[in-house]
Amino acid sequence: MNITKTLDAKGLACPMPIVKTKKAIDAIKSGEVLEVVVTDKGALNDIPAWAKSGGHTVLEQKTEEDVLYFYIQKA
Amino acid sequence: MSNKVAIIAANGGLFDAYKVFNIATAAAASEKEVQIFFTFDGLNLIHKQAMHALEMPAGKEHLTEGFEKANVPTIPQLVEMAQELGVKFIACQMTMDVMGLTKEDFVDGIEVGGAVTFLEYAKDASPTLTF
Numbered sequence: 730m731n732i733t734k735t736l737d738a739k740g741l742a743c744p745m746p747i748v749k750t751k752k753a754i755d756a757i758k759s760g761e762v763l764e765v766v767v768t769d770k771g772a773l774n775d776i777p778a779w780a781k782s783g784g785h786t787v788l789e790q791k792t793e794e795d796v797l798y799f800y801i802q803k804a
Numbered sequence: 805m806s807n808k809v810a811i812i813a814a815n816g817g818l819f820d821a822y823k824v825f826n827i828a829t830a831a832a833a834s835e836k837e838v839q840i841f842f843t844f845d846g847l848n849l850i851h852k853q854a855m856h857a858l859e860m861p862a863g864k865e866h867l868t869e870g871f872e873k874a875n876v877p878t879i880p881q882l883v884e885m886a887q888e889l890g891v892k893f894i895a896c897q898m899t900m901d902v903m904g905l906t907k908e909d910f911v912d913g914i915e916v917g918g919a920v921t922f923l924e925y926a927k928d929a930s931p932t933l934t935f
Binding site for chain 1: 826829830833834835836874875876877882885889
């Protein structure tokens with residue numbers, strides 16, 4: 730997987746991870762992949778729901794020691 | 805499916821402010837058009853001075869530490885972010901008149917309107933939320 734951009738949103742609380750993810754995705758092109766790294770557990774459901782609202786695809790997500798990683802392909 | 809979210813902010817405490825602005829910024833970040841109608845104590849939320857000193861509900865003061873620990877953004881930060889994301893703020897003219905407030909008492913970029921302004925916007929919004 731080719732990651733175009735990484736957003737480090739660790740330590741931020743709702744709604745900041747979503748707001749920052751939105752800004753980061755605005756800065757990449759259609760088809761490119763954004764890596765989002767967060768610690769807010771609300772993001773576990775929020776990021777996929779947000780991606781759905783914009784038609785983006787979550788290619789992969791994983792959790793490593795309380796840190797969540799999402800790989801979002803821009804629509 | 806409607807792409808509009810309509811919010812009425814009618815209360816002026818710190819918890820009320822978080823409910824309003826978290827939902828508003830999350831919706832705006834999800835490509836929704838968002839308008840908030842501020843009325844009665846809700847006007848505190850966009851008042852230049854009051855927004856910096858919103859009160860916790862009585863008996864909940866001990867949560868100040870929790871807010872800091874959770875790294876929750878401040879209300880002025882959320883207000884700025886909401887506006888940056890295109891959320892439109894409407895202050896209720898009638899309440900402003902009752903309270904002796906003018907447009908200059910509020911953050912820049914707000915509009916002033918009456919109930920009909922909000923109703924016209926909200927008629928095809930989904931959801932419409934009241935806090």
